[in-house]
Structure formats: C-alpha cells, structure tokens
Amino acid sequence: MLLSSYMRTRLLFSLILLIGFSYPTLARIIRIEITSVQSPTFEGKIFGRIGAYEKLRGKAYGELDPNSSQNLLIPDIQLAPRNAKGMVEYAMDIYILKPINLAIGNHKLFLEINNRGGKLFGGFNKSNGGNDPTTAAQAGEGFLMNMGYTLAWNGWDCSAAPSNNNLTITVPIARNADGSSITGPSYEYISFDNATSLTYSLAYPTATMDQSKATLTVRDRLGDTPSRVSSEGWEYASDKTIRLIPAGTPFRQSAIYEFTYTAKDPVVAGIGFAATRDFVSFLRYAKADDFGNANPLAGDIRYTFSYSLSQPARYVNDFQTLGFNTDEQNRRVLDGIENWLGGASSIALNYRFSQPSRTERNRQNHLYPEGVFPFAYPIMTDPLSGKTAGRLARCTASNTCPKVFEINSSNEYWVKAASLLHTDSRGNDLPDPDNVRFYLISGAQHGTGNETSRGTCQQFQNSTNGESALRALFIALDDWVTKGIAPPASKVPRKSDGTAVIALPQPGSQTGVVPQAALGWPTIPGVTYTGLITTRYLLNFGPSLDQGILTTFPTSVANRPSYVNFVSKVDKDGNEIAGIRLPPVAVPIATTTGWALRRAEYGENDGCEGAGQNIPFKATKAERLLANDPRLSLQERYQTHEGYVDAVRKSVHMLIDQRFILDEDGQQYIKAAQASSVLR
Known part of the structure; x- marks a missing residue:
C-alpha cells in the first residue's frame, strides 16, 4: 500500500523522535x-x-x-x-x-x-x-x-x-536520596603470614569511630573458638584503618582475626x-x-x-x-x-x-x-x-x-x-549442557607452584x-x-563412573573431610593426611541477598545446611584418576596434589589455600624400602632413563590424539624428559 506524502512525513518525524529520545x-x-x-x-x-x-x-x-x-x-x-x-x-x-x-x-x-x-x-x-x-x-x-x-x-x-x-x-559512590551516606554491615577477614604487620586497611570507611559498634575477634586455627579482642586491645588509627594497641603491637603471625563494623559510602x-x-x-x-x-x-x-x-x-x-x-x-x-x-x-x-x-x-x-x-x-x-x-x-x-x-x-x-x-x-551428576564442557587438570594446584619451595606449607609445592x-x-x-567442530568430551570426576569421592561435612566446622580409605590415599612417611576440604554451606546474609544488599553477616557456619561436593579418587601413588592427566601425572616422578596443609609456625594443619604438594618418589627400591614408602621407586617403574622418556612419549602422543595438548607443547614435554636427571 502506498503512503501519502503527509503520512510519510509523519512516519519519518516519528522515527526521528524515536531515535532521538530512545537511543541515548x-x-x-x-x-x-x-x-x-x-x-x-x-x-x-x-x-x-x-x-x-x-x-x-x-x-x-x-x-x-x-x-x-x-x-x-x-x-x-x-x-x-x-x-x-x-x-x-x-x-x-x-x-x-x-x-x-x-x-x-x-x-x-x-x-x-x-x-x-x-x-x-x-x-x-x-x-x-x-x-x-x-x-x-x-x-x-x-x-x-x-x-x-x-x-x-x-x-x-x-x-x-x-x-x-x-x-x-x-x-x-551511592548515596541516600537526601544525599546522606549509606551505611550498612561490613566484614573483614584478616590474617598475616608474618609477625611484622602493624595496621590493617578496611575496604570501606567506618560510619562511626565508636568501638562499641564494632567487634574484633582472634583465633590461631580455623577450628578454634574465636575470642573477642577488648576495646583496650585495638583502636581505629583512621576511619579506614585499625591497629592493635599499645601502638606498635603486631598482629599475631597467621592468626585469624575477624572484624565486623558499620561501613559507609559503598561504591x-x-x-x-x-x-x-x-x-x-x-x-x-x-x-x-x-x-x-x-x-x-x-x-x-x-x-x-x-x-x-x-x-x-x-x-x-x-x-x-x-x-x-x-x-x-x-x-x-x-x-x-x-x-x-x-x-x-x-x-x-x-x-x-x-x-x-x-x-x-x-x-x-x-x-x-x-x-x-x-x-x-x-x-x-x-x-x-x-x-x-x-x-x-x-x-x-x-x-x-x-x-x-x-x-x-x-x-x-x-x-x-x-x-x-x-x-x-x-x-548427583548432571548431563553436560549443549554449550558447556568441563575439564579437570589432574593433580594441579591453583596455578604453578615452585617445587623447591614450601612457602607456608608442610611439603614442597606442585609445579604441574x-x-x-x-x-x-x-x-x-x-x-x-x-x-561447529565438537570439542573433546568433558573430563571430570563423576559419581556415575566411580571416580568421585564424596566429602563429608563436619558439624560445627567450617570445612569437611574426605576419608582416606575412600579416596585411596597411601600412607606416605612424613606426609600428614587429614582429608581437609572446603564445604559449601547455605549462609544467612539477610532477606535482601537477591537484591545485593547484605543486611547481616553470618558469624559461623555452625548448624547451617551444606551442599554435597566431591573430589577425584586417587591411584596407589596418590595421583588423581579423573581428568586430563598431563605427563607429570600420567608418567609421574612424584605424588602431586591440589591440596596442602600449613606448617607449624603458620597455623599447623590448617589448609594451605591455593597450594598443592610435590612428594617425590624414591630413586631405587632399596631407598623406598628403607623409608617404608609404599609407592614404587623410579627404578621399579621405568628401569632406565630411556624407559622414562619412552613412557612420556607415549603419554604425549595419546594427549595429542585426544586434542588435550598441541604437538609443539608435546615435543617440549619429551625434550624436558630427555634433559631430566631421572634415572641418570
């Protein structure tokens, strides 16, 4: 149908108005x-x-x-x-x-x-x-x-x-309608792995310097009951800084301090x-x-x-x-x-x-x-x-x-x-969504650790x-x-294939436990196993959580319901079965884990956060038996240096075929094995 000149003009004017007023x-x-x-x-x-x-x-x-x-x-x-x-x-x-x-x-x-x-x-x-x-x-x-x-x-x-x-x-910064400051509860978890820290900076300024409106607690380990630090033991150094008193008193090394207060001026x-x-x-x-x-x-x-x-x-x-x-x-x-x-x-x-x-x-x-x-x-x-x-x-x-x-x-x-x-x-396992795949990099810590350093942990870190x-x-x-080329299938622990080990929540604790027998973890001399694992709890942040407004902070996870989570079962060496097993895990010279525990001066046997462990195998059967180590020695596994390199080569070719590593990266694994001191 043809439009009249008037109608065309009116339509054009309407479009101009629509663009002019809606686009901005x-x-x-x-x-x-x-x-x-x-x-x-x-x-x-x-x-x-x-x-x-x-x-x-x-x-x-x-x-x-x-x-x-x-x-x-x-x-x-x-x-x-x-x-x-x-x-x-x-x-x-x-x-x-x-x-x-x-x-x-x-x-x-x-x-x-x-x-x-x-x-x-x-x-x-x-x-x-x-x-x-x-x-x-x-x-x-x-x-x-x-x-x-x-x-x-x-x-x-x-x-x-x-x-x-x-x-x-x-x-x-958000403000109330009358221009005044918005205030609300805020919480700070404070822990220094040193004995020299004298002050702590808050994420937001306090709404009041009145110490009775804030609470500072301290405990040495996660499982300890927090004790309140009296108002004579801390003070505001500014509206965004707290410190212990008398001035010059450091926070206790690796102790867990928690500070709750009323903050103002949220961004x-x-x-x-x-x-x-x-x-x-x-x-x-x-x-x-x-x-x-x-x-x-x-x-x-x-x-x-x-x-x-x-x-x-x-x-x-x-x-x-x-x-x-x-x-x-x-x-x-x-x-x-x-x-x-x-x-x-x-x-x-x-x-x-x-x-x-x-x-x-x-x-x-x-x-x-x-x-x-x-x-x-x-x-x-x-x-x-x-x-x-x-x-x-x-x-x-x-x-x-x-x-x-x-x-x-x-x-x-x-x-x-x-x-x-x-x-x-x-x-319970869920089917993969059509657009999502899941992969575990077996035996790796959070990032790449230095296997010559323990940091705050008991064992050397994991360099996988x-x-x-x-x-x-x-x-x-x-x-x-x-x-539209389909990707490699997901590689994660599943209950359905028997590779998942369920974590057991501990009532009143902020963590759970993975039983050693269920995991298959070997008893390794000099290595502590507690099964410590993070458990997700349903926490109470107040009725406005869905609107992003936290009206309260939970003081603990005690008596809160928990979600079920699990980890990969391990083999007789302590290395994970599920996931993408890169050469350091598929052809191991050590037990590598994604978990670690803190050493004595840093909160002994508490979790060592993002770190993992590298626990080397003994070189020979005689050394293994002398140490009472249940894991086979390098010699028992590979016989010779060339045997080790061949095992790495086979692992690399399989991973390339599965599209989990590229050829150029595979060659680097082989070269590293050839240059290594394993069974030299």
Missing part, C-alpha cells in the same frame, strides 16, 4: 580516548604471515540507564549520581594489542579479563608477559599473535590498585559487569563513539572470546548468571569463554559494600557471598534455599548463550567445591603446569564456535 537511554560506551599508540610494538617483531602488532592504550567512558531492566540488577545503581541525561557514568582503562594490518588478522577478539587489574598475557604466549608487554622477549612465542587475534583488556574491578600499569575503573561496584559488556559490544558492533572518535576495530571483529584465570573466572561466572552476555540491543557479547581456576564460585562484586578481591578457600574468607546458588549451568531448584536458577537462565531467554569451557585444577575441587559446576546440590592444555582447549573452543 541505551547503555553504551559514549567516548573512547586513545592516549598512546605504539606502532609497531614488541620492537617490530613479525608474527608469521600476520606481521607486526601495535599497542593502543587509553580510556573508555560509559553511561548506564539506571532504569533499564538489565542494569537494575546492579545494586544501588538507582542511588548513584546521574548526569543531565539521567544516566550513571563510569570510566575505565582500556588496552588493545592488534595487528597493524587488521585485514590479515583473523578477525577474532581475545578478551582477557584482568586479574585484580593485572594482565595474564604470559601464559598463553609462553613469555614473562609483564603488565605492559612491550619488548620482543615479552611477546614470547606469540601463540595468539601468530594466529592473528586482537587482544583487549578493560578495567572492571573497582578495588584494583591504580599502579604498575593495572587496569582500573572509576565508579560512583556501585556491579557497574564492572556492564563495563565489560559495553566495551566488547562497542568493539564488535560500533563504528565510532558519540563524539566521532573511530572504533579502532570497526568492522573487523567477527567472533569474540574471553579467557580468565582465578578471580576473573569467578567474575565471568556471574557475568553469565546475571545476563551481561547480552547487550542492550539483545546481541551476544562473547561467543566463547575459557574459564580457568574459577571453580563453582561467584565473585563478591554485585553487592553493596562489595569486596571483589576476596576469595574463599579452606582457611580464608568463608563468610563472604562467594559460594551462593546457582553453582551449575542448567536451571534447577535448590532444595536448601528453595530458589530456582541456573547460569544459563538469562542467556537462554535471550538466545545469547556462549560456548563455555570450565577448566579447573585439583585445588578448585578441594578448596572451592568445583564439583558443584557439574552436579546438582545433592552431588596446565597451560599446555589451556592452549589446546582454546583452539578446540575456537573450532567449536567458528566451525
């Missing part, structure tokens, strides 16, 4: 400011057919509509100051490494979610990285650059220190989720900002991926759960996600008086809102809380779900209840390095997203 309400990056360009960077190093890279540093400025349905999920956003358009503003650091000639790049974005402001550039690229990678040496082998990825980072963590090239974000920390959403959306879809500044990647990005390690992996868990993988025009933000060391945990970011730098392990930070339902991806009802939710709920509704790899070390199963990622609340598997799995993730 969309959350987005309104201005991008590139403050420095280094072209080329990495001293002009050439990356295969891709050529040289350039580095862009700058700031991005964003606006959020506090009334939009997506942004309403951010606690206190409606109490944040607004600009003349009624929008809430924020600013963040940005950092981009891109091919100088984008046309011959691979048109894919590799977004690395920074860890407390710091970049994790080195692991993927086999370099020392640094927080401002610049030299050819810092580019390392250039794993990502050789394939043509554009790499990007943005600030999201309002607690990140603005130093050492960290990425930061500036978010507003709207949850804006960090929207900042990443809008930054990636801008790079992927926009041509320019509101001021005409060009998007440096305009028209280039076809696929987007994220990589995160530890704290940012927990951030990405919540990023998905809260629906931030959908931008405000209902478009997918990230196509593929590789999470490493996040466990089944959340991050305490989307709360009033948030402390995103905190993380719970079997000795630390138990009473923060990290281990909260939902843990898994499918939508289900939690029998403990009665809530129905799942990490996939919001993206399923908007058809914006990414492909996801959840990869964890043994440490995450022992100290962060990672099994809840792929089970229901009672510990999962980065070779991370690289291979990232290629598999890319193939899954861009080519």
Whole structure:
C-alpha cells in the first residue's frame, strides 16, 4: 500500500523522535580516548604471515540507564549520581594489542579479563608477559599473535590498585536520596603470614569511630573458638584503618582475626559487569563513539572470546548468571569463554559494600557471598534455599548463550567445591549442557607452584603446569564456535563412573573431610593426611541477598545446611584418576596434589589455600624400602632413563590424539624428559 506524502512525513518525524529520545537511554560506551599508540610494538617483531602488532592504550567512558531492566540488577545503581541525561557514568582503562594490518588478522577478539587489574598475557604466549608487554622477549612465542587475534583488556574491578600499569575503573559512590551516606554491615577477614604487620586497611570507611559498634575477634586455627579482642586491645588509627594497641603491637603471625563494623559510602561496584559488556559490544558492533572518535576495530571483529584465570573466572561466572552476555540491543557479547581456576564460585562484586578481591578457600574468607546458588549451568531448584536458577537462565531467554569451557585444577575441587559446576546440590551428576564442557587438570594446584619451595606449607609445592592444555582447549573452543567442530568430551570426576569421592561435612566446622580409605590415599612417611576440604554451606546474609544488599553477616557456619561436593579418587601413588592427566601425572616422578596443609609456625594443619604438594618418589627400591614408602621407586617403574622418556612419549602422543595438548607443547614435554636427571 502506498503512503501519502503527509503520512510519510509523519512516519519519518516519528522515527526521528524515536531515535532521538530512545537511543541515548541505551547503555553504551559514549567516548573512547586513545592516549598512546605504539606502532609497531614488541620492537617490530613479525608474527608469521600476520606481521607486526601495535599497542593502543587509553580510556573508555560509559553511561548506564539506571532504569533499564538489565542494569537494575546492579545494586544501588538507582542511588548513584546521574548526569543531565539521567544516566550513571563510569570510566575505565582500556588496552588493545592488534595487528597493524587488521585485514590479515583473523578477525577474532581475545578478551582477557584482568586479574585484580593485572594482565595474564604470559601464559598463553609462553613469555614473562609483564603488565605492559612491550619488548620482543615479552611477546614470547606469540601463540595468539601468530594466529592473528586482537587482544583487549578493560578495567572492571573497582578495588584494583591504580599502579604498575593495572587496569582500573572509576565508579560512583551511592548515596541516600537526601544525599546522606549509606551505611550498612561490613566484614573483614584478616590474617598475616608474618609477625611484622602493624595496621590493617578496611575496604570501606567506618560510619562511626565508636568501638562499641564494632567487634574484633582472634583465633590461631580455623577450628578454634574465636575470642573477642577488648576495646583496650585495638583502636581505629583512621576511619579506614585499625591497629592493635599499645601502638606498635603486631598482629599475631597467621592468626585469624575477624572484624565486623558499620561501613559507609559503598561504591556501585556491579557497574564492572556492564563495563565489560559495553566495551566488547562497542568493539564488535560500533563504528565510532558519540563524539566521532573511530572504533579502532570497526568492522573487523567477527567472533569474540574471553579467557580468565582465578578471580576473573569467578567474575565471568556471574557475568553469565546475571545476563551481561547480552547487550542492550539483545546481541551476544562473547561467543566463547575459557574459564580457568574459577571453580563453582561467584565473585563478591554485585553487592553493596562489595569486596571483589576476596576469595574463599579452606582457611580464608568463608563468610563472604562467594559460594551462593546457582553453582551449575542448567536451571534447577535448590532444595536448601528453595530458589530456582541456573547460569544459563538469562542467556537462554535471550538466545545469547556462549560456548563455555570450565577448566579447573585439583585445588578448585578441594578448596572451592568445583564439583558443584557439574552436579546438582545433592552431588548427583548432571548431563553436560549443549554449550558447556568441563575439564579437570589432574593433580594441579591453583596455578604453578615452585617445587623447591614450601612457602607456608608442610611439603614442597606442585609445579604441574596446565597451560599446555589451556592452549589446546582454546583452539578446540575456537573450532567449536567458528566451525561447529565438537570439542573433546568433558573430563571430570563423576559419581556415575566411580571416580568421585564424596566429602563429608563436619558439624560445627567450617570445612569437611574426605576419608582416606575412600579416596585411596597411601600412607606416605612424613606426609600428614587429614582429608581437609572446603564445604559449601547455605549462609544467612539477610532477606535482601537477591537484591545485593547484605543486611547481616553470618558469624559461623555452625548448624547451617551444606551442599554435597566431591573430589577425584586417587591411584596407589596418590595421583588423581579423573581428568586430563598431563605427563607429570600420567608418567609421574612424584605424588602431586591440589591440596596442602600449613606448617607449624603458620597455623599447623590448617589448609594451605591455593597450594598443592610435590612428594617425590624414591630413586631405587632399596631407598623406598628403607623409608617404608609404599609407592614404587623410579627404578621399579621405568628401569632406565630411556624407559622414562619412552613412557612420556607415549603419554604425549595419546594427549595429542585426544586434542588435550598441541604437538609443539608435546615435543617440549619429551625434550624436558630427555634433559631430566631421572634415572641418570
């Protein structure tokens, strides 16, 4: 049907009004400011057919509509100051490494979610990285650059220190409608592994210096009953600092202090989720900002991926759960996600008086809102809380779900209840969602430890390095997203195949126990086994937890219901059976674990947080028998050095065939075995 000239004019006018009044309400990056360009960077190093890279540093400025349905999920956003358009503003650091000639790049974005402001550039690229990678040496082998990825980072963590090239974000302080300070309960877990610390800085200023409105307790070990420190034993040094008195008294080494008080002036920390959403959306879809500044990647990005390690992996868990993988025009933000060391945990970011730098392990930070339902991806009802939710709920509704790899070390199963990622609340196996796969890097600690150092632990730390598997799995993730090639099947402990060992909660304790016999752990001379494991409890943070407002902090986990979690069964050496068994586990020269215990001067037999253990085998049968060690010696296993190298070679070929390591990384394992002193 033809429209009259009048009707066409009226329709055009209506469209102009619609655009003029609705577009500014969309959350987005309104201005991008590139403050420095280094072209080329990495001293002009050439990356295969891709050529040289350039580095862009700058700031991005964003606006959020506090009334939009997506942004309403951010606690206190409606109490944040607004600009003349009624929008809430924020600013963040940005950092981009891109091919100088984008046309011959691979048109894919590799977004690395920074860890407390710091970049994790080195692991993927086999370099020392640094927080401002610049030299050819810092580019390392250039794993990502050789394939043509554009790499990007943005600030999201309002607690990140603005130093050492960290990425930061500036978010507003929330205020009551009359402009007065918002106050509420806050909690600090305090423990120094030294005897010299004299003060402790609070995350937020106290609302009152009246000591009777705050409580400080202390205990030496996690299982001890806390004792209250009298008002004559501590004081406020400022509204954000406490200290013991008389002045100059240090906090007791490795003792556990807990401080509860009334804080004021919360920042709207949850804006960090929207900042990443809008930054990636801008790079992927926009041509320019509101001021005409060009998007440096305009028209280039076809696929987007994220990589995160530890704290940012927990951030990405919540990023998905809260629906931030959908931008405000209902478009997918990230196509593929590789999470490493996040466990089944959340991050305490989307709360009033948030402390995103905190993380719970079997000795630390138990009473923060990290281990909260939902843990898994499918939508289900939690029998403990009665809530129905799942990490996939919001993206399923908007058809914006990414492909996801959840990869964890043994440490995450022992100290962060990672099994809840792929089970229901009672510990029953769940089928893998169509878009998610799960992998355990067997026998690894949280990151790579120094096997010549004990740190605060009883045994030497575990140097099993999962980065070779991370690289291979990232290629598999890319193939899954861009080519539809199915990835390797999940490799985790399961009840259904008998590789899972259930942790038993201990009534009144903040941890549970894995029985030694059920695990299959051998009795090794000089090695203490307690079975200590983190247990997730349903904690009471008050009735407004879902709105991100914590009205109370639990004082303990005593008499609280718990979720069922488990770890991998071990073989007769104490090495894990389930998961991806890299050569150090498949062809062992030691028992490697994801758990460890503290030594005497640091809280003996409490959990040693992220550390694991490396407990070497004896070289000969005679040495083993003399030590009463039940584990076979190196000589009994491999007979000769060449026998050891052959065993490593067979393991490498199997892992390459399974797509769990790349050929070039496999060759490095073989070369390392050849150069080793094993049975020399």
